Structures are given as structure tokens and as C-alpha cells.
Amino acid sequence: MKIGLLGKKIGMTRVYDDKGNAVPVTVIEAGGNTALQIKTDEKDGYSGVQVGFDTQKKQRVTQPLLGHFEKAGSEPKSFIREFRLPDGTTLEGAVDLNVNQFAVGDVVDVIGRSKGKGFQGVMKKHNMAGQGASHGSMMHRRNGAIGNRSTPGRIWKNMGMPGHMGDERVTVQNLRIVQVREEEGVILVAGAIPGANGGYVVVRPAKKAKPEAAK
Numbered sequence: 001m002k003i004g005l006l007g008k009k010i011g012m013t014r015v016y017d018d019k020g021n022a023v024p025v026t027v028i029e030a031g032g033n034t035a036l037q038i039k040t041d042e043k044d045g046y047s048g049v050q051v052g053f054d055t056q057k058k059q060r061v062t063q064p065l066l067g068h069f070e071k072a073g074s075e076p077k078s079f080i081r082e083f084r085l086p087d088g089t090t091l092e093g094a095v096d097l098n099v100n101q102f103a104v105g106d107v108v109d110v111i112g113r114s115k116g117k118g119f120q121g122v123m124k125k126h127n128m129a130g131q132g133a134s135h136g137s138m139m140h141r142r143n144g145a146i147g148n149r150s151t152p153g154r155i156w157k158n159m160g161m162p163g164h165m166g167d168e169r170v171t172v173q174n175l176r177i178v179q180v181r182e183e184e185g186v187i188l189v190a191g192a193i194p195g196a197n198g199g200y201v202v203v204r205p206a207k208k209a210k211p212e213a214a215k
Contacts, residue, residue: 031185
């Protein structure tokens with residue numbers, strides 16, 4: 001049963017397929033996933049698996065979490081997420097969290113946090129055109145008027161304004177797995193995934209997989 005994996009984005013490279021075509025891929029380190037807790041309908045109200053990834057020092061973990069890890073027989077982990085399972089699912093025996101649960105050609109979704117861009121203006125954040133660039137203009141990169149008249153007498157919701165950009169949860173769907181290297185504990189997926197190198201990601205079976213995406 002394919003549950004999913006936690007991993008770390010290593011970076012991008014390219015590999016050649018059996019036809020000699022260069023394929024841009026992202027390398028995801030996904031070895032060392034550990035099942036920390038099994039969620040059941042009877043006890044928790046839903047079925048799922050809590051997974052930990054990337055060992056960290058004990059002194060960096062709170063005492064309650066340390067007890068949670070010890071109960072699971074695991075070293076302290078720095079990245080913890082849950083994978084929801086269909087209601088009524090019963091897991092028998094050990095949970096398979098090896099990279100070989102995925103195979104070449106499988107289609108996956110990858111979830112990560114996008115790169116933070118800091119405080120940005122409307123031209124960069126919302127792709128607005130800006131205003132006059134000549135010497136007479138004093139509104140080069142500003143958004144201009146944001147309101148109407150006495151009706152409605154307020155600012156519309158979701159008005160494009162300057163503000164914080166990036167550093168948010170992003171899901172890229174239907175990425176094809178190009179290689180699975182079990183001995184190295186890495187997965188190579190075609191295309192780019194969110195976040196900077198070294199960032200944590202979640203790899204799960206695609207929820208909206210299309211037949212042509214696996215080709």
C-alpha cells in the first residue's frame with residue numbers, strides 16, 4: 001500500500017531516459033522515514049499514519065515529544081506529518097515507508113513551502129503593470145487607487161496590495177517519478193518542486209492522476 005513519504009529537497013539535475021532524452025529532475029532524499037503512531041477509527045476517529053523524518057538532537061526536543069518518540073521506539077525527528085488513510089483501513093504488521101513503495105512511472109503530488117520573497121510591491125507580487133515610467137510620473141511602481149466612491153464606501157476584499165510574498169504551502173500535482181534509488185534513499189521526480197534546497201517536502205500518491213501524466 002502506497003502511503004507517502006517525507007523528504008528533503010536536495011536540488012535539481014538531469015538524467016537521460018532509455019530513449020536518450022535529457023529529463024530535468026528534482027532529487028528528493030526520502031530515506032529514514034519512521035512510523036511514530038498509527039491512528040485508528042476506534043481510538044482517534046479516523047485512520048492514518050504519523051511519520052517522522054530527519055533525526056535531530058534530544059536536547060532540541062521538548063519532554064512531551066521526547067516521550068512520544070521513545071514510545072514509538074524512534075530517535076527524535078525534526079519533521080513530523082500525518083498521512084490520512086481511507087476510513088476503515090486496518091494496517092497489519094509493519095508500515096512500509098521505504099522509497100521502493102514508489103516505482104518508476106508512478107505519479108505523485110509534492111507539497112512544500114515556497115521560497116520567501118519578503119515584503120514586495122504589487123508589480124512583483126500581483127504582476128500589475130505599474131504606471132507611467134516617464135519623469136513626470138510620481139507613481140512608477142505603485143498600485144494607484146484602491147477604492148470606489150461612497151458606494152460601496154469601503155475597500156473590496158482580496159484587493160491586490162503590497163505585502164509579504166512567498167513562504168507558503170504549495171502543492172505541485174502529477175509529477176512523474178523518473179528513478180527510485182533504494183540504496184541511496186532518494187527519489188528523482190520530473191520537473192521542479194516548491195521550496196529551497198534543504199527544505200522539507202511531503203511526497204504522496206497523486207490525488208488527481210491523469211493517464212497521460214505517467215507517460
